[in-house]
Amino acid sequence: MDIKEKIYFDNAASTPMLEEVMYEMIPYMRIAFGNPSSTHSFGRETKSAIEFSRKKIADMLKCKASEITFTSGGSEANNLAFYIAVNSLKVNAIITAKTEHKAVLNTARSYQEQIPVLYVDIDKNGIVDLDHLERLLAENPNSLVSLMHANNEIGTLHPIQKINALVSKYNCYFHTDAVQTFAHYPIDLSQLSNIHFLSVSAHKFHGPKGIGFLYIKKGTKSLSQIKGGPQERELRAGTENVSAIVGMTLAAELAYKDLEDRKATVLALREELKIKLLEHFPLIKFNGIQGENSLYTILNVSFPPSKSSDMLPFALDIKGIAVSAGSACSSGSTAFSHVLRAIGSRDDWPAIRISISHLNNSNEIDRLILALKEILLK
Ligand SMILES: Cc1ncc(COP(=O)(O)O)c(C=O)c1O
Incomplete structure (x- = not known):
């Protein structure tokens, strides 16, 4: 057919991917192809394209540019959030739900020999039981809560404002996988002060594949899962995927518009x-x-x-x-x-x-x- x-x-x-996005990306493969870590003009040009993109994305989320770390997509962003929570923040437990994406569930499971992984009850529509979440938070100080903004299979939206408030009350950490919602809903992080991590992937909003980012709240003690060079403020080593970053940014701008x-x-x-x-x-x-x-x-x-x-x-x-x-x-x-x-x-x-x-x-x-x-x- x-x-x-x-x-x-x-x-x-x-x-x-939208055609405009593709045309935005091409020059960064052919003409402005320098390594952003190089100090010559080719490098400076791509470095500044990355930093402009970071600032634009931060403005959409109402956060600071330094809080955005580019990754290869949603799965890596989720993995990085958990890695930081367990290895740097030294959380005592992970609280998540059985309806999460495998990029959260399997990542959580990979830590279950180190710390308890607990599952909050959800109802027949996929809605989280906030009373149970509160009990789990009360019983498990210094834990990471990972609950997605919208479920990728059934579309149920979690009440992230209420979860944010609960997590804040118990002084815990909150990660939300917003892969299905960023650029589909406005998300105002200035009003969600207890979200420590938020994951995004560009190919869910007409951007390129293999690119996304993790929002990491300012002041969160972090470390890199991928070791190597000092890229992404030492939070993610490896030469940046410049054309994809620029493409993702335009895709997000078009979506917001x-x-x-x-x-x-x-x-x-x-x-x-x-x-x-x-x-x-x-x-x-x-x-x-x-x-x-x-x-x-x-x-x-x-x-x-x-x-x-x-x-x-x-x-x-x-x-x-x-x-x-x-x-x-x-x-x-x-x-x-x-x-x-x-x-x-x-x-x-x-x-x-x-x-x-x-x-x-x-x-x-x-x-x-x-x-x-x-x-x-x-
Ligand atoms: C909710 C959710 N999280 C994470 C991912 C993984 O994102 P990526 O494909 O960018 O690794 C997906 C992809 O389907 C998803 O729907």
Whole structure:
């Protein structure tokens, strides 16, 4: 099938890079290619491109440029946050949830022989139980809380302001994986004074892959997980990916500029999709919280078990429509999603995640519905 005829509804896995972003990046590969650590003009030029980018990103988050450390993406940012918390801040416990992304869950697990890893209760919509979190915080002084801003599979948003206040009350540390929300929602770190770490990845907002950053609150005693040169204020050795940093920054600027318009477009498409799905498949169930505490880009839906619903993502793929079965980062795997298991979804009901961007349109929704009807109602 011609790529132009295909339909992409897997934007929580990755988004297409915008053309403007690509053109912004090219000169930093061909002309301004110097090593930012070099002291000659080639190096100074790329160094200043990095520092301009850092400042622009910091302005979006209302934090200081020195609080932004560029990484290879969300996974590395999460790993760095945990590394600093355990090895430099010497936290006594990690408190997280079973619905977190594997980049948090497996990182937390890698420390479980050193310190306890505790899981806060979540309800059937993926919402964190704040009373249980408070009890865990009271029982575990000097711990790291790692709870994501929005869940990448079911879209449930965590109340980060309330978590921030609780963590502050108990003088603990707070990491939030904002990979699915940065550049989709305005995040004001000046109002979230107890967030110590926040992770971001550019390919979730139409930027390049392999680039992201970790916000590290000023005054947090930190150390580098990747050893080597003094790049990134000695917090992440290795020659910086200059073109990707510049590309990520433009992608974020474009997203911020159009944030409300993009949000309105995606919300309208998601609403239309929900209505049309229910019209044709009245028995379906939506997973995760619905309404305003739900990330507007994601719709996770379970279908009643049948022979044809079993292989739904594959059957849609054959028709040229990309959706995800569970978490995108484990795509290709048909194992039941750890998030759906954690919220108690029935594992005999096959679920798909449809994730929408402002580049999708209503015609694509109709083609998705038609394909689902062909697969499920034949
Ligand atoms: C919530 C969340 N955290 C972390 C990651 C990993 O980010 P990256 O692909 O940049 O390593 C993803 C990617 O799917 C994600 O959705």
